Amino acid sequence: GNSVTQMEGPVTLSEEAFLTINCTYTATGYPSLFWYVQYPGEGLQLLLKATKADDKGSNKGFEATYRKETTSFHLEKGSVQVSDSAVYFCALSGDKIIFGKGTRLHILP
Amino acid sequence: DTAVSQTPKYLVTQMGNDKSIKCEQNLGHDTMYWYKQDSKKFLKIMFSYNNKELIINETVPNRFSPKSPDKAHLNLHINSLELGDSAVYFCASSQDTVTSANEQFFGPGTRLTVL
Numbered sequence: 512g513n514s515v516t517q518m519e520g521p522v523t524l525s526e527e528a529f530l531t532i533n534c535t536y537t538a539t540g541y542p543s544l545f546w547y548v549q550y551p552g553e554g555l556q557l558l559l560k561a562t563k564a565d566d567k568g569s570n571k572g573f574e575a576t577y578r579k580e581t582t583s584f585h586l587e588k589g590s591v592q593v594s595d596s597a598v599y600f601c602a603l604s605g606d607k608i609i610f611g612k613g614t615r616l617h618i619l620p
Numbered sequence: 621d622t623a624v625s626q627t628p629k630y631l632v633t634q635m636g637n638d639k640s641i642k643c644e645q646n647l648g649h650d651t652m653y654w655y656k657q658d659s660k661k662f663l664k665i666m667f668s669y670n671n672k673e674l675i676i677n678e679t680v681p682n683r684f685s686p687k688s689p690d691k692a693h694l695n696l697h698i699n700s701l702e703l704g705d706s707a708v709y710f711c712a713s714s715q716d717t718v719t720s721a722n723e724q725f726f727g728p729g730t731r732l733t734v735l
Contacts, residue, residue, distance in 0.1 A: 545723075549661070554624070554710050554726030598661050607668070607676055608724065613661040 513538040517601045517611035524591055525619050532586040532614050534575075534601035542603040544568075544577050544584040549598040549613070558586075558599070593618045623647050624727035626711050632733045633701055640697045641730045643711030651675075652694040653724065654686060655710040663710075669694055670716065701734045708732070 517534040524530060536544065543562045547555040559568030564579035573588045584601060596618045601611040624645045633639055645652060653676075654666040667686045668676035674686070683699040698705060711727040 547724075552728075554712075554728050555663075555724075556726065557723045560723070600663065607665060610663045613663070615661070 513605045515611040520615040523617040527590045530588040530591045534584045536603050542605050545602040547600040591618050624725050626727040626730050630731050638699045642695045645713040649713040650716045651714045653712040657708045706734045
């Protein structure tokens with residue numbers, strides 16, 4: 512069946528550091544891929560998505576590229592801020608949406 | 621305007637009690653979901669309804685029963701609460717079924733604590 516694997520956290524970085532959160536998937540067919548973000552005390556909200564191979568999703572300085580050859584959808588940001596501290600979920604859609612286990616990100620000022 | 625709302629936000633109750641969580645969306649979406657998030661932030665889908673019809677029913681104890689009176693509402697009733705039911709429960713909605721890659725909109729969550 513379909514599955515999503517993302518790097519375990521927590522990830523702790525200093526402000527303005529470069530961020531990568533790895534996400535790989537296994538799936539039949541051609542799923543869409545998503546990154547959701549959950550800020551403390553809130554529900555998840557969509558950060559970005561890509562619906563086909565080589566698509567790049569981007570939002571709020573975050574980017575992720577749908578790589579079919581490596582079955583990956585890694586999340587990157589060039590310069591993180593304290594306000595980016597949250598839990599990040601990689602997800603894919605097939606017959607139902609499947610979420611990764613989440614990666615907690617701490618940004619230190 | 622709140623897109624997906626849940627009540628209550630916090631729920632503290634004794635083992636063995638019956639409780640309900642309500643969810644409403646004002647986005648005009650056809651599909652609604654219930655998720656359970658444990659203390660490690662792992663998110664698990666429980667149920668999904670499309671136009672008031674149940675379409676996803678994961679392996680969830682029979683004590684959990686969703687009810688959708690109309691497509692804007694999806695309530696979750698839990699009988700005979702157990703300690704292991706303590707978690708944050710999220711309601712979500714999307715335009716239609718997930719295979720069309722539509723974004724899911726989440727409510728703020730209901731933190732259930734069973735004592």
